[in-house]
Amino acid sequence: QVQLVQSGAEVTKPGASVKVSCKASGYTFTDYYIHWVRQAPGQGLEWMGWIKPNSGGTNYVQKFQGRVSMTSDTSISTAYMELSRLTTDDTAVYYCARDSPLSYWGQGTLVTVSS
Amino acid sequence: DIQMTQSPSSLSASVGDRVTITCRASQGISNYLAWFQQKPGKAPKSLIYGASSFQSGVPSRFRGSGSGTDFTLTISSLQPEDFATYYCQQYNTYPFTFGQGTKLEIK
Numbered sequence: 001q002v003q004l005v006q007s008g009a010e011v012t013k014p015g016a017s018v019k020v021s022c023k024a025s026g027y028t029f030t031d032y033y034i035h036w037v038r039q040a041p042g043q044g045l046e047w048m049g050w051i052k053p054n055s056g057g058t059n060y061v062q063k064f065q066g067r068v069s070m071t072s073d074t075s076i077s078t079a080y081m082e083l084s085r086l087t088t089d090d091t092a093v094y095y096c097a098r099d100s101p102l103s104y105w106g107q108g109t110l111v112t113v114s115s
Numbered sequence: 116d117i118q119m120t121q122s123p124s125s126l127s128a129s130v131g132d133r134v135t136i137t138c139r140a141s142q143g144i145s146n147y148l149a150w151f152q153q154k155p156g157k158a159p160k161s162l163i164y165g166a167s168s169f170q171s172g173v174p175s176r177f178r179g180s181g182s183g184t185d186f187t188l189t190i191s192s193l194q195p196e197d198f199a200t201y202y203c204q205q206y207n208t209y210p211f212t213f214g215q216g217t218k219l220e221i222k
Binding site for chain 1: 147149151153158159160161164170202204206209210211212213214215216
């Protein structure tokens with residue numbers, strides 16, 4: 001069955017970077033886009049962008065341009081989302097999800113940004 | 116960006132009730148509309164895509180409809196496991212955007 005398994009919770013400081021991984025199984029990794037969505041505590045869902053694993057092509061929401069990098073390693077069926085210059089407003093659960101559209105989700109990774 | 120507005124924001128209902136949640140897009144999105152269910156502390160679960168197509172395993176009491184700017188999610192007979200927060204999302208135009216959510220609570 002399709003599974004997306006994400007890396008564990010992270011606690012980091014303002015100004016730092018965080019990199020979250022998403023390992024896919026149960027399907028051909030290069031056949032589907034991987035999207036990233038985040039959810040701040042008690043808030044709704046916010047789409048951040050996608051990566052196309054077979055080409056490395058990406059599409060980011062403008063508000064994250066210059067701060068986010070989505071990559072993939074097809075040899076291990078894993079996608080990554082790195083967010084830099086973190087602020088406390090970036091504290092959220094970060095989800096990966098498989099296209100299309102967002103039919104399967106990872107379990108989420110809590111990123112806490114605190115001084 | 117396309118704004119997605121759900122109504123109501125919260126809803127109290129009883130087991131066995133029929134409930135409808137609406138989602139309105141600020142501009143036309145054809146049928147590129149998905150619905151998700153989220154329970155506390157869990158990842159969202161995909162219910163409906165293409166405005167009215169079921170994801171595998173979704174009970175038939177869930178029904179999606181609409182096209183253009185106005186969409187609905189109807190649950191025909193609420194079950195205890197249906198109490199959750201529901202989100203719509205448009206995937207017609209970048210950036211993809213979600214509604215603010217509708218929290219369905221037990222009356």
